[in-house]
Amino acid sequence: MAYPQPARTPLLALAARLRTSACDTATGRYDLVHYRQWNKPARHGAAVREVVRWRGDDRSGGQLATQHPTGVVPVTHDWWRPGDLYNVGPITPFTRTDMLRVDLGINKPSPADPTEVLANLAYLATWYSPRRDGRAAAFTVLAGLSPLTYYPGVVDRSGRPGIAVAATSGGRRALLVLRPDTGEVLAYESARLGPIGWRAQTYLLYLAHSHATRRWWQPAARPRSATPSPPLVPAAATALAADNAHALSHHDDPRSHSMTATAPTQRYQFRNSPHQLHPLQEMLDPVTLDDLTRLGVNPGHTALDVGAGAGSIAQHLCELVGRSGKVIAVDIDTSMLNPTEVLDVYQRDLRTQPLPVEPGTIDIATARCVLEHLPNRHLLLHQMINALRPGGHLVLGEIVYAPVSAHAPVDSDNELITRVVHTILDVLAGRGVDLHWGDKVPSVLLANGFEQVHTHWVAETWAGGSAGCRLYADNVTQLRDRLLAEDLSHDELDRFAELMADPAVLVRGYQFASTTARKPH
Known part of the structure; x- marks a missing residue:
């Protein structure tokens, strides 16, 4: 078979192997991730950041990060109590294909940019250690993406052998390196095409993905100061x-x-x-x-x-x-x-x-x-x-x-759009x-x-499929549980997502x- 080759068949084969494999041995409710990141901006040299991070399904987490150059804080220790870690959801997107497609940027009316999809998957891998079923789901989703290229034999910066999936779009190339037996992400590279060829701008090396039954670490509780702060004036x-x-x-x-x-x-x-x-x-x-x-x-x-x-x-x-x-x-x-x-x-x-x-x-x-x-x-x-x-x-x-108005071909859809957006605003106001x-x-x-x-x-006004309607759809995805508690149904929220992708729909934006x-x- 030609080298490289289209990625669809190898990705589907890898997903099928993972669903019947016993490759996961670590257990526990807490994801552990250790990665090193190199950045090379066009004008300002290189920056290196190394992070050891854990997260729990209760939205707790912690991380130790070191970075160079030392013009920024060289070492940080961060800790999020349960409920504080809002930049990742309480449920891993790898357990639900609809959430995974949203987080990968594939839920759009226009064809998804494959380089953006691979970049989004690399970002998720800095927070999550998906289990084999989750990895299989991700590769099944990627297999439906075109065009992706498969490389059966590559080596990452640490010398580990792997397979790679790559995409090129608009002078940008994204490359994702995977372990051939477990499908775990080993590395990610983003490169730009310059006068002398491809030049890497970001390189992520994943040194560990695992799970634990206990939090990796947490600081001792410390009482907050009760000293009043001064008024503005x-x-x-x-x-x-x-x-x-x-x-x-x-x-x-x-x-x-x-x-x-x-x-x-x-x-x-x-x-x-x-x-x-x-x-x-x-x-x-x-x-x-x-x-x-x-x-x-x-x-x-x-x-x-x-x-x-x-x-x-x-x-x-x-x-x-x-x-x-x-x-x-x-x-x-x-x-x-x-x-x-x-x-x-x-x-x-x-x-x-x-x-x-x-x-x-x-x-x-x-x-x-x-x-x-x-x-x-x-x-x-x-x-x-x-x-x-x-x-x-x-x-x-x-x-x-501001009041919301909508213009859709069907009157009932107008009413639904208005009710969902007003409910979003009500939920936000109710949360402070x-x-x-x-x-x-x-x-x-x-x-x-x-x-x-x-x-x-x-x-x-925002037309269906525009940036504004994509934002509305993402807001519904992230607030879905709270919106359901406000007497909206799954069918209504799914219909709202469809309308936000319909170019025939116009809605007044935020x-x-x-x-x-x-x-x-």
Whole structure:
């Protein structure tokens, strides 16, 4: 048979072998993953990160991470109590084909990009140790993807022999290396085509995938401080007291850089996955980039991106500040952020940990779709304000409540779309998300003496299959259990997903409020 060859037949054969194999010997409810990651950005050299991570089905987890260069924090110990780890779901997607297809990016009306699918599978492998049935399900899904190429004999960077599945699209190549007997992921490489051939940009080497009956480690519980934090400004304290009382009841030690063992119950309501972040970027980046262009970010500036997600705004800020500047990106899940000479990446749970910046050191600070989800939103905004230099700018964006309307060929579908989207908003509000926060931001900034406060609201119709409707569909997937508890049925949610992929459907999208303001000199 030709070498290489189409991947469909070998993948189906591997899946069939795994379903009857006894290749899994480790047991336990906790997934253990150990991987090493090399990144080589086009301009800023290489970065290396090594992570040992465990996660439980109760959304608890921990990790030890080391990274180089040391322009970022070189060693971090992170711990998530049960319920806190929201960037991965409580149920592994490898147990449900529908969830797996969503997480791999195959649930789209247009053909899936095979390089994106392999990248998504590599990302899942940094969090999960799927059992043989789950691996078999993944390979069966991949077998239906075209075009994929199979290589029967390859070696990863550690010298381990394996088989490989590769895809090429738009000058990008993705390569996934697998153990031929167990189907476990050994390595992943993403490369770009340049003037002298393919050049690797990211390489992931999976050193261990296993399971355990006990947590790998956890810190001793530590009581939280009961010291009250100061109000934003004395004049605004009374007006904000009702909305801010629970947020200002505890004080974060600004010297602490480790995650506390106790965290508030309220958290960001969606997983930090590509299927959530990429549609948001596609829809909202043009708005944020226009704001940054209008404000004028210059070479040599220092920028702060709070809740950096997949890093599109952080990357744009890096381009604006240049090699003489600095960008600080902060998120609870930094797995999609690659540190460089310009970009420093900090993993922080901002409900319990302070921003990793000194007062008066930031020229521009951004936060998008973050503060409304956090119970301490006023305290976090206070930290951002303190971090700004006199004359520095804020760019704050949030989804805000607005009525929903839909236009589908069948009236009953219009009613269903409206009911599902309104229920999504009701569920979020019931979980502590302030869907009016974006409307309140201008008043809060004016009360703190900010100048040139400007807010503009953006809302438009989304057609089925667009980024916005993909976001709606992903929201339903992630909130499915809660939506079912609100008297929506499985059939109704499945129908909603179909409508979000139908180009004949138009629906009013989420309304986005973007506010810019300048700190007085």
